[in-house]
Amino acid sequence: MGMKGNQPPKSRGISRKPQNIQDLAEIAGVSTATVSRALAGTGNISAATRERIRALAEQFDFRPSSMARNLRIGRTGTVGVIVPLGHEKSQHISDPFFMTLLGYIADRVADRGYDLLLSKIVPHDPEWLSRQIDSGRVDGMIIIGQSNQSDVINAVARYYAPLVVWGAAQTDQSYCSVGSDNRRGGLIATQHLLSLGCRRLAFFGDPSVPEVEERLNGFRDALRQSGENAVGTTLPVHFVPEQALEDISGFLDLADRLDGIFATSDTIAMTALQALQDRRRSVPQDVKVIGFDDLDLARRTVPALSSVRQDLEAGADALVDLLFRKIAGESVESVTLQPQLIVRASTVAE
Amino acid sequence: MGMKGNQPPKSRGISRKPQNIQDLAEIAGVSTATVSRALAGTGNISAATRERIRALAEQFDFRPSSMARNLRIGRTGTVGVIVPLGHEKSQHISDPFFMTLLGYIADRVADRGYDLLLSKIVPHDPEWLSRQIDSGRVDGMIIIGQSNQSDVINAVARYYAPLVVWGAAQTDQSYCSVGSDNRRGGLIATQHLLSLGCRRLAFFGDPSVPEVEERLNGFRDALRQSGENAVGTTLPVHFVPEQALEDISGFLDLADRLDGIFATSDTIAMTALQALQDRRRSVPQDVKVIGFDDLDLARRTVPALSSVRQDLEAGADALVDLLFRKIAGESVESVTLQPQLIVRASTVAE
DNA sequence: TTCGATTCTGCAATCGATTACGCAAACTGT
DNA sequence: ACAGTTTGCGTAATCGATTGCAGAATCGAA
Numbered sequence: 001m002g003m004k005g006n007q008p009p010k011s012r013g014i015s016r017k018p019q020n021i022q023d024l025a026e027i028a029g030v031s032t033a034t035v036s037r038a039l040a041g042t043g044n045i046s047a048a049t050r051e052r053i054r055a056l057a058e059q060f061d062f063r064p065s066s067m068a069r070n071l072r073i074g075r076t077g078t079v080g081v082i083v084p085l086g087h088e089k090s091q092h093i094s095d096p097f098f099m100t101l102l103g104y105i106a107d108r109v110a111d112r113g114y115d116l117l118l119s120k121i122v123p124h125d126p127e128w129l130s131r132q133i134d135s136g137r138v139d140g141m142i143i144i145g146q147s148n149q150s151d152v153i154n155a156v157a158r159y160y161a162p163l164v165v166w167g168a169a170q171t172d173q174s175y176c177s178v179g180s181d182n183r184r185g186g187l188i189a190t191q192h193l194l195s196l197g198c199r200r201l202a203f204f205g206d207p208s209v210p211e212v213e214e215r216l217n218g219f220r221d222a223l224r225q226s227g228e229n230a231v232g233t234t235l236p237v238h239f240v241p242e243q244a245l246e247d248i249s250g251f252l253d254l255a256d257r258l259d260g261i262f263a264t265s266d267t268i269a270m271t272a273l274q275a276l277q278d279r280r281r282s283v284p285q286d287v288k289v290i291g292f293d294d295l296d297l298a299r300r301t302v303p304a305l306s307s308v309r310q311d312l313e314a315g316a317d318a319l320v321d322l323l324f325r326k327i328a329g330e331s332v333e334s335v336t337l338q339p340q341l342i343v344r345a346s347t348v349a350e
Numbered sequence: 351m352g353m354k355g356n357q358p359p360k361s362r363g364i365s366r367k368p369q370n371i372q373d374l375a376e377i378a379g380v381s382t383a384t385v386s387r388a389l390a391g392t393g394n395i396s397a398a399t400r401e402r403i404r405a406l407a408e409q410f411d412f413r414p415s416s417m418a419r420n421l422r423i424g425r426t427g428t429v430g431v432i433v434p435l436g437h438e439k440s441q442h443i444s445d446p447f448f449m450t451l452l453g454y455i456a457d458r459v460a461d462r463g464y465d466l467l468l469s470k471i472v473p474h475d476p477e478w479l480s481r482q483i484d485s486g487r488v489d490g491m492i493i494i495g496q497s498n499q500s501d502v503i504n505a506v507a508r509y510y511a512p513l514v515v516w517g518a519a520q521t522d523q524s525y526c527s528v529g530s531d532n533r534r535g536g537l538i539a540t541q542h543l544l545s546l547g548c549r550r551l552a553f554f555g556d557p558s559v560p561e562v563e564e565r566l567n568g569f570r571d572a573l574r575q576s577g578e579n580a581v582g583t584t585l586p587v588h589f590v591p592e593q594a595l596e597d598i599s600g601f602l603d604l605a606d607r608l609d610g611i612f613a614t615s616d617t618i619a620m621t622a623l624q625a626l627q628d629r630r631r632s633v634p635q636d637v638k639v640i641g642f643d644d645l646d647l648a649r650r651t652v653p654a655l656s657s658v659r660q661d662l663e664a665g666a667d668a669l670v671d672l673l674f675r676k677i678a679g680e681s682v683e684s685v686t687l688q689p690q691l692i693v694r695a696s697t698v699a700e
Numbered sequence: 701t702t703c704g705a706t707t708c709t710g711c712a713a714t715c716g717a718t719t720a721c722g723c724a725a726a727c728t729g730t
Numbered sequence: 731a732c733a734g735t736t737t738g739c740g741t742a743a744t745c746g747a748t749t750g751c752a753g754a755a756t757c758g759a760a
Contacts, residue, residue: 019746020745020746020747021746021747022746022747030709030710031709031710031711032710032746032747032748033709033710033711033712033749034708034709034710035747036747036749037709037748037749040748042748042749043708043709043748043749044706044707044708044709045707045709046707046708046709049708049709064746064747065421065745065746065747066487066747067420067421067426067745067746067747068715068745068746068747069746069747069748070417070715070747071415071417071418071421071715071716071746071747072714072715072746072747072748072749073715073747073748074715076417078465096446096449096647099446099449099450099452099453102449103449106468110468115466115467115487116465116466116467116468117465117466118456118460118466118468119456137416137465241646241649241650267650270647270650271650273652274650274651274652274654277653296591297446297620297647299591300617300620300621300624301620301624301651302623302624302627302652303627304624369716370715370716370717371716371717372716372717380739380740381739381740381741382716382717382718382740383718383719383739383740383741383742384739384740385717386717386718386719387718387719387738387739390718392718392719393718393719393738394736394737394738395737395738395739396737396738396739399738399739414717415715415716415717416717417715417716417717418715418716418717418718418745419716419717420717420745421715421716421717421745421746421747422716422717422719422744422745423717423718423745424745701760702759702760703758703760704757704758704759704760705756705757705758705759706755706756706757706758707754707755707756707757708753708754708755708756709752709753709754709755710752710753710754711750711751711752711753712749712750712751713748713749713750713751714747714748714749714750715747715748716745717744717745718744718745719742719743719744720741720742720743720744721741721742721743722739722740723739723740723741724738724739724740725736725737725738725739726736726738727734727735727737728733728734728735728736729732729733729734729735730731730732730733
């Protein structure tokens with residue numbers, strides 16, 4: 001180990017790239033303290049020396065070790081992003097929804113000079129979260145989707161502050177979350193179907209996930225509010241694509257008078273489109289389909305998928321912003337995003 | 351800042367959670383050196399003390415600061431994953447291909463106890479890579495897709511070893527890469543179309559990207575080899591979905607005798623399916639379509655998409671494995687994965 | 701010119717771990 | 731029982747930065 005090259009004796013003459021503030025201090029003819037202050041812009045230091053040192057740093061393309069800094073300061077410079085896959089062990093982290101959100105989060109976190117520590121976790125026991133936190137590798141934590149783990153999260157949030165969660169805001173939660181108004185999303189999606197004349201509706205999604213439950217509530221609200229004698233049923237669909245296709249196919253074989261589907265994710269909606277196609281039931285003529293999320297893929301299905309848009313970019317913004325404010329010690333409120341109806345060919349023929 | 355709680359005076363009595371090996375050493379009645387050795391399992395230490403200290407650490411759920419360790423050891427404990435978006439400024443990191451690969455890489459890297467620093471970079475200047483490396487925040491770097499930046503990568507690879515690249519292996523490259531045999535992929539995709547009777551083929555993809563160029567070569571190989579008098583043309587399609595749809599639509603309006611499409615990504619293929627559908631040209635009867643990558647979404651399009659499968663999980667495995675071996679100082683060879691033809695409904699009716 | 705108030709800068713301790721080196725205790729063999 | 735090994739552990743330097751404290755330099759005022 002210790003593959004440290006032989007440093008040439010501290011020559012005062014030609015100076016090679018400085019490896020640390022020590023070297024740079026020597027070149028500049030000042031102490032390390034001064035260099036540190038110059039680069040950080042802290043403490044009292046004359047503008048002249050500050051600029052001189054900064055110019056040198058620039059010239060040598062020198063950046064102080066953030067590791068050493070973090071050690072001294074007592075922070076890690078890393079935020080953890082964790083995806084708990086509670087309900088479906090085999091759901092993969094590459095799920096397009098997670099990944100889209102993650103992409104935005106990564107950009108925002110990087111903007112602040114922090115690293116991103118990505119973990120995918122299948123919670124076997126209630127300790128998964130505290131273990132992750134106590135590992136001391138992160139300054140804060142973003143959890144994407146509480147899945148069915150909101151109890152655990154709640155418990156941990158009571159003693160660990162810098163924690164924000166993507167997902168539904170629940171009434172009794174002690175943690176801070178960012179999420180869409182899922183009930184409203186469910187409402188507008190269903191109203192859309194009803195307004196197009198659908199009367200026999202199905203809700204595709206697993207209501208044991210809190211967000212989905214809310215969407216289901218919105219679905220029911222809409223049915224109740226409509227004067228029409230519309231009916232609706234629920235099909236708990238697995239998140240795993242293969243399973244989902246089976247679930248949906250089986251259902252469709254029975255439900256032959258169905259004329260509208262509200263799927264709780266674009267992914268499920270896509271599968272529904274496929275199952276419908278297999279059965280030669282045309283979309284949107286026979287059955288209208290609307291998804292949720294409005295991921296990129298929604299606009300590229302055949303037919304293009306109507307969806308309830310969640311603004312994931314704004315969501316990521318909010319998540320990261322809240323997290324850093326919590327790290328700074330502020331106390332902050334949860335954020336709710338307003339979903340937006342996006343109409344495409346899967347509900348309205350051109 | 352500095353929200354360090356008031357430490358109680360070093361009581362010898364009831365011991366609270368140790369914060370560092372110092373504390374633990376005190377509890378155990380040994381020196382920090384011994385604790386370090388016990389926990390790391392290095393150096394000469396009696397089995398008895400080692401186990402005793404480990405038990406204590408376990409009991410207090412203590413883990414030594416990886417930050418301090420990394421500083422001392424001279425490593426960062428982080429690998430960078432960087433996605434250069436050279437050709438398409440607006441291409442988003444949430445592109446499903448990147449994200450799928452990234453997900454697998456994240457898992458592997460985490461397995462080794464390393465962090466993942468994710469950066470999306472739009473290379474404005476040739477310095478982008480060296481800047482990233484000189485920031486000293488990573489022990490190694492995985493680049494996903496050389497895009498049109500292979501010159502830059504080549505130059506940097508000559509002085510910076512721990513660097514692996516996802517993408518086509520080029521003849522003159524000085525860096526180590528993992529990628530599919532793209533030429534072969536192009537070949538088998540095209541042979542598949544030809545074997546189904548297609549004679550007027552189109553290749554959809556931008557050949558200025560090295561991987562795509564190889565696939566195009568495979569496409570041409572197949573045409574040349576087939577005794578048939580088949581013809582093929584090329585349409586450079588943008589990566590951005592909206593643009594791509596325009597490109598493809600325009601092309602299809604002219605190319606009305608087309609009977610086979612080889613798209614260089616599933617994403618493009620999906621767009622092609624959509625454009626064909628808009629024009630009431632049925633797939634696979636009128637036109638057969640095959641994609642590349644075999645992402646998860648391929649099986650869920652309507653009709654389900656035939657594709658050339660790249661085993662991204664194996665690819666991620668290889669990338670991470672090679673990277674760590676390079677970090678350890680080994681010299682390693684590039685890896686080429688064999689692509690595999692996946693036939694679905696977009697080329698063969700059920 | 702001299703003294704006190706300001707600025708600026710350097711010294712040295714510190715963050716939490718690792719590890720070369722050396723001393724003491726426990727063996728080994730004769 | 732004594733010199734020579736071997737083994738187990740502690741001392742202290744070190745990684746590269748930050749920062750409290752204090753000394754030096756500068757300045758203004760008397």
